[in-house]
Amino acid sequence: MSQKDFYGGVDIGASATKSVILNSRKQLLASDVRKTGVDFEACSRESMDAVLASSNLTHQDLVQVFSTGYGRHNVGFANASRTEIACHSKAVFHFFPRRTTVVDVGGQDNKIIHIDAQGRRENFKMNRKCAAGTGAFLEEVAQRMDIPLDRIDSMARQATEVVHMGSYCTVFTKTEILAHLRVGKKLPDIVAGLIESVVKRILEMDPLSGEVVLSGGVIAHNPVMAEMLARHLQHPVNILPNAQLAGAFGAALFASEEPEPTID
Amino acid sequence: MEKPKGSAFKKIQATKQMKELMEQHFREMDEAAKTKSRKVAWCTSVGPAELLRAAGFLVFFPENHGAMLGATRMATDLIPTANAIGYSPDICSYLTADVGSYIQGKSPLSKAYPGIEGPPRPDALVFNTNQCRDVQDWFNYYGREFNVPVIGVQTHRGIGNITKAHIDSISAQFKGLVPKLEEITGKKLDMDEFKRVVGLSRQCTDLWKEVLEIASARPSPLTFFDGTIQMGPAVVMRGEQRAVDFYKLLLAELKQRVADGVGAIDNERFRLYWEGMPIWGKLRDLSDQFSSLNTCVLASTYCSSWVFPALDPDDPFDSMARAYIELLIVRDEDYKERYFEDQIRHYRIDGMIFHDAKTCPNNSNNRYGMPERLSKNHSLPTLVINGDLNDLRCYSEEQARTNIEAFIEQLAEK
Numbered sequence: 001m002s003q004k005d006f007y008g009g010v011d012i013g014a015s016a017t018k019s020v021i022l023n024s025r026k027q028l029l030a031s032d033v034r035k036t037g038v039d040f041e042a043c044s045r046e047s048m049d050a051v052l053a054s055s056n057l058t059h060q061d062l063v064q065v066f067s068t069g070y071g072r073h074n075v076g077f078a079n080a081s082r083t084e085i086a087c088h089s090k091a092v093f094h095f096f097p098r099r100t101t102v103v104d105v106g107g108q109d110n111k112i113i114h115i116d117a118q119g120r121r122e123n124f125k126m127n128r129k130c131a132a133g134t135g136a137f138l139e140e141v142a143q144r145m146d147i148p149l150d151r152i153d154s155m156a157r158q159a160t161e162v163v164h165m166g167s168y169c170t171v172f173t174k175t176e177i178l179a180h181l182r183v184g185k186k187l188p189d190i191v192a193g194l195i196e197s198v199v200k201r202i203l204e205m206d207p208l209s210g211e212v213v214l215s216g217g218v219i220a221h222n223p224v225m226a227e228m229l230a231r232h233l234q235h236p237v238n239i240l241p242n243a244q245l246a247g248a249f250g251a252a253l254f255a256s257e258e259p260e261p262t263i264d
Numbered sequence: 265m266e267k268p269k270g271s272a273f274k275k276i277q278a279t280k281q282m283k284e285l286m287e288q289h290f291r292e293m294d295e296a297a298k299t300k301s302r303k304v305a306w307c308t309s310v311g312p313a314e315l316l317r318a319a320g321f322l323v324f325f326p327e328n329h330g331a332m333l334g335a336t337r338m339a340t341d342l343i344p345t346a347n348a349i350g351y352s353p354d355i356c357s358y359l360t361a362d363v364g365s366y367i368q369g370k371s372p373l374s375k376a377y378p379g380i381e382g383p384p385r386p387d388a389l390v391f392n393t394n395q396c397r398d399v400q401d402w403f404n405y406y407g408r409e410f411n412v413p414v415i416g417v418q419t420h421r422g423i424g425n426i427t428k429a430h431i432d433s434i435s436a437q438f439k440g441l442v443p444k445l446e447e448i449t450g451k452k453l454d455m456d457e458f459k460r461v462v463g464l465s466r467q468c469t470d471l472w473k474e475v476l477e478i479a480s481a482r483p484s485p486l487t488f489f490d491g492t493i494q495m496g497p498a499v500v501m502r503g504e505q506r507a508v509d510f511y512k513l514l515l516a517e518l519k520q521r522v523a524d525g526v527g528a529i530d531n532e533r534f535r536l537y538w539e540g541m542p543i544w545g546k547l548r549d550l551s552d553q554f555s556s557l558n559t560c561v562l563a564s565t566y567c568s569s570w571v572f573p574a575l576d577p578d579d580p581f582d583s584m585a586r587a588y589i590e591l592l593i594v595r596d597e598d599y600k601e602r603y604f605e606d607q608i609r610h611y612r613i614d615g616m617i618f619h620d621a622k623t624c625p626n627n628s629n630n631r632y633g634m635p636e637r638l639s640k641n642h643s644l645p646t647l648v649i650n651g652d653l654n655d656l657r658c659y660s661e662e663q664a665r666t667n668i669e670a671f672i673e674q675l676a677e678k
Binding site: 082083085109120121123125126128 | 662
């Protein structure tokens with residue numbers, strides 16, 4: 001490995017596509033985030049081209065590119081792929097090299113991963129098929145209430161009380177919100193209730209033992225969620241640096257460490 | 265890490281004979297129902313088939329039809345028809361697919377065997393609730409439709425140790441079925457014939473057990489996916505000589521594979537146990553994915569559900585009672601954990617996949633903390649996949665594939 005070696009990671013997520021470039025010291029040189037859209041291959045290529053351009057590199061400068069995310073098998077230029085579960089674990093262990101519990105709140109699913117002191121996964125869980133408690137839930141409900149996604153976090157912070165949501169079904173929650181609006185509940189309090197609802201879905205998945213690290217796009221945009229989770233757990237939780245890039249960063253780390261593109 | 269599809273699926277030669285047998289079975293039944301030459305009983309899959317055969321019935325298994333509806337991917341289109349008449353999408357999707365099939369007049373039997381329109385009309389419907397309560401409601405639907413008797417056995421649930429009281433209760437219920445069966449056939453039950461049928465069923469089950477247990481070889485000559493296909497005669501023809509003959513043939517082929525060092529998949533790297541129902545409409549996709557990951561899913565609770573070592577021709581009623589109450593599905597959590605522990609050891613299992621089937625709670629053993637206990641007490645990696653036996657609306661292909669791939673990555677890190 002020389003100083004001029006560069007590695008790429010692409011994460012084709014359900015909502016967003018993320019690309020990163022790392023240098024040989026595993027430092028983040030550049031990143032790109034864009035909506036995934038409908039053409040995974042084109043989106044991944046455009047995202048990687050953008051990140052290469054911003055770091056004044058070309059594809060030829062990359063030793064390897066690994067892909068991850070739901071569209072990981074659609075990235076024609078990737079040398080290999082890893083699941084997002086592997087990549088989030090990898091990224092978290094890079095910054096927190098010890099036993100941790102990773103909580104990734106993604107666009108369409110949540111994952112909880114237990115990592116041992118050597119960085120190996122002990123076990124993982126993904127949420128059930130239903131999207132309640134994921135980014136998609138927040139998106140749908142925010143749209144119903146005409147709240148731009150980028151205002152959810154600040155609005156939740158204005159809450160004076162949390163309006164508790166009783167249902168774990170997205171559709172039922174929307175109906176429940178109507179009832180709260182009808183009786184005059186304040187919007188920030190309802191939004192805080194929605195964030196709390198996501199936190200509850202996470203707590204239902206696993207006891208979340210030990211040190212907790214949060215990753216993924218939803219937490220990156222709504223750090224208030226980490227504060228709520230910490231209050232429920234009664235101990236602090238960590239947010240991964242550049243949490244939305246965790247998948248792509250982990251993929252690039254794999255690219256930098258594994259010469260072979262398959263596990264064989 | 266996942267390699268492109270390019271199946272390492274190795275065909276079992278005996279499958280040809282199995283398919284011929286299954287066709288014979290369905291054609292005989294169709295002929296009997298149409299000509300009224302023999303009485304036909306519908307029986308739940310782990311119901312008292314031996315008693316029905318000995319009483320003179322040809323025996324049809326609606327769950328087998330349900331599985332065919334799933335495997336041919338007809339089920340998901342037919343289930344809503346049953347939902348629309350009040351059968352919930354949350355109850356057994358064998359039931360809802362089968363009722364939908366009946367209402368719409370669409371059956372995989374007619375596609376597989378030209379000339380057969382669908383299941384044979386029953387003269388009696390005989391259930392055993394050892395699996396679940398849904399089978400009784402399923403048969404009650406057809407009892408009303410065909411105006412034929414629905415009779416059956418109520419089995420205890422959540423049993424730890426099996427006691428004489430359990431056996432006496434089930435045995436008495438089996439005996440209680442006899443007068444009604446004799447009334448329908450117009451013949452007395454021939455006890456010698458009953459003993460002969462139980463004896464054949466025992467031979468069949470012993471051979472089937474041997475077939476399944478050969479998967480303990482490394483590499484395994486058999487996958488769970490093979491098992492779901494090869495189990496047909498053990499389910500629908502137990503108690504018949506031809507099922508015994510078939511499993512002798514299959515066993516010989518598998519023994520030869522072991523002798524030759526031939527694995528069911530290439531380069532077996534990991535060995536997994538499948539807990540729960542098959543996802544019938546996705547068997548091939550899953551089989552290919554595991555193959556591509558050099559992973560052999562080689563043992564299952566499901567295929568072992570037709571292993572009845574208690575059957576004894578000298579004591580047909582009591583031994584049938586024991587055989588049909590010993591099943592894992594009837595037992596308590598402690599028994600199940602001990603059973604899984606034995607299986608893990610016997611098959612040298614690296615990890616266990618639990619299929620949480622949305623519409624089959626009794627066959628979804630992940631719902632009371634079992635995966636967590638196995639991980640904690642036996643250091644066994646486990647994975648839960650959400651899906652269903654027949655209703656593919658409950659299955660997320662991408663989530664399942666990612667979960668499986670991540671699970672194999674996890675095993676590879678060890």
